[in-house]
Amino acid sequence: MADTNTETLRRTALHPLHVEYGAKLVPFAGYEMPVQFPDGVKAEHLWTRSEAGLFDVSHMGPSFLTLASGMRRDPAAHEEIAALIETLVPSDIKGLKPGQARLTVLLNAEGGILDDLIITRPYEEDRQGELYIVVNGAMKDQDWGILDSALAGKVVLTRADDGVLFALQGPKAEKVLSAYFPDCAALKFMECRRLELNGETFVVSRCGYTGEDGFEVWGRAAAGTELAGLLLDDPCVRPIGLGARDSLRLEAGLCLYGHDLAPDISPVEADLAWVIQKRRREAGDFPGAARIFRELKDGPARKRVGIRPLERAPAREGTEIFVGGEAVGVVTSGGFGPSIDAPVTMGYVAAAHAVPGTKIDLMVRGKARPAEIASLPFIPARYKR
Amino acid sequence: MTTYYTKDHEWIRVDGDTGTVGITTYAAGQLGDVVYVELPETGAKFARGDDFAVVESVKAASDVYAPVSGSVLEVNSALTEAPEKVNEAAQGDAWFVRVKLADAGELSDLMDEAAYAAFCEGL
Structure with missing residues (x-):
């Protein structure tokens, strides 16, 4: 997904921190991103597995999808927005509990994977009818275009990639992050909350892309940058570049879109059939269902x-x-x-x-x-x- | 003994009609952690500029090019077991091959230490 057009590269809000920590910067998904820091890929990888690594993933596509009629204190609002997004993905979004996140895939009409993404139902009672959706950086324009056109008039899509999204991963992540968000320690894998720090709201999810325990945190640019800087002051935390991010996710068996996943590959071929929960399999109401059922029955x-x-x-x-x-x-x-x-x-x-x-x-x-x-x-x- | 350098960041230390070849400290630094080195067979012949070895970091594979034409007298098989030596001693213990030079005249096209240092400075 690297691109070589250096003239139009964007920078994330954390760019000054990359420079401060001596990053080697490369073009990636339209951004100037750290591929490694002076420790090097191997040391960064091992540090993440034994301590805690901080990854800038602000180039990705965090977004909020809201019913055009607005959020409300009514579980039925979640069912309404879930029904809309379920026309594009094969996972059970209606069945998400408040604060639950789920990996899913955006499918084309042939059942091929257009992107992999994480969809979260807000925990907060007054935010039902909203979904927090994080898509891949290299695919965000495509994905947001699909959401905008397929659900036009029914939803409002708010792109949140002008903020900061970082991941804190590794066995020390909970200890380090709970100094700022005591409530994060109670979260389990794939659970999410809005948490306050000094009057600023952050969206904190217990998930990641390394195989380790850890969190992904979204916040507004200034507040997110300040928090990332404070976390990096902790002796347990080091900044980690894209090189180690790739070796960590590969050891963890996690897919990279554009490489392990592509528009001609189905979730069954990708060994991701588990993203299609029972209710959706019984209903068969998702794009490319005929191919996916055939592959589930006869094998891909x-x-x-x-x-x-x-x-x-x-x-x-x-x-x-x-x-x-x-x-x-x-x-x-x-x-x-x-x-x-x-x-x-x-x-x-x-x-x-x-x-x-x-x-x-x-x-x-x-x-x-x-x-x-x-x-x-x-x-x-x-x-x- | 004189050491010569290429623009592709190989070095060759010449003693009579034989030379010891490796990659430079600068190149090793750019590659990052070396995890694999593939060396030619003893006796292999190559022309100046041919890729004769491969060095792989965690992220990518890079070819290593022959600074001069010649044939391989000896390979540093220690690198197969301990590729990280390339990061520790690129211009010392982590040499790749010893070669018999086919044409010592080719050396005049290479850089000396001062010229190579200036070349790296400009990168």
Whole structure:
């Protein structure tokens, strides 16, 4: 998702902090973003797994979708807005409890994935009829365009990417963040609250993209920047760049849109059928339902899998996968996992070869390298359930 | 012994008609944590500018180019087991290969230490 047009790059509100902490900045999703800090990718990765890492993800697409008639103190308002968004995603949004967040996918008419996103129902009684929606930075213009046109007149979409969105991830995250938000410690994985600090409101969600316990925090630009600066003053917290963000999510078996997910890939192929809850499966009322039901019944032609190279050579995106000399798939994400101290890879293979333990060859620089299909994630998730 | 440098950030330390080749400290710093080094076979021949080795960081793979034409006399197999040495001693213990030079005249196209330092300064 990197782009090279440096003239039109945007900066997040946290840019001065990146500079202060010595970031190496690169173009990413239209923004100038830190790829690493002086510690380097490996140290940043390991620090996040043992302490707490702060990630600027303000380039992503936080937004609020509200009924055109407004929010109200009435659970029926949630059902109304959920019914609208459910025309575009296959997850049970109506069934979200107050303050519950859920990963879902935006689907095209063929059941292909246009983006992956997190939708949250507000906890607060007076905010029913609103959804907090965070989409991928590189896809936000597409996604918001789809919401605007598909739900025109029925909803108001408020883009919140002029604020600050950061993630605090790692085993020390709860201790560090609860100094500012005591109530955050009571949240469980995929729960969200609006919390106050010095008269400013923040949206605090217990989720992330590393496999670690942690939080994502949205706030207005000035207040969010001030809080991020205070958190970085804690000796447990270091700033983490996009390089370690990628190796952390890959070890955790999490997908990167545009690489592991794309418009021709269905949730069943992507091993994300779990985002389609029972009520929606029974109703079959989402885009591309015919294909998705066919794949659920007969099995998909290809499947997303984890891959462990058996030698030290990493296999990068685009590497071809062979079994017995026959091409059976391709790597969609590949690199090195500092926590498991070995190369880690994800890709798609023909369903017949998707069973963990299956021996495969990765064609790296013209040479077949032995590897095997592995269960995901590569490291166990440490979410607070 | 004299050390010469390329614009692609390789170094070659020449002793008679043999040379020791590696990547520079500057290059190692730009790559970040090296996690894998792929070296050629002993006896392999290459022309000046050919990619003869690969160095991989957590994030990306980069080719290493031959500073001169020659054949490989010895490879530093310690790097296969301990690729992080490239970050610790790029211009010392973490040499990649020893080569027999095919044409010592090619060295005159390379930079000396002062010229390379000035080149990096301008990047």
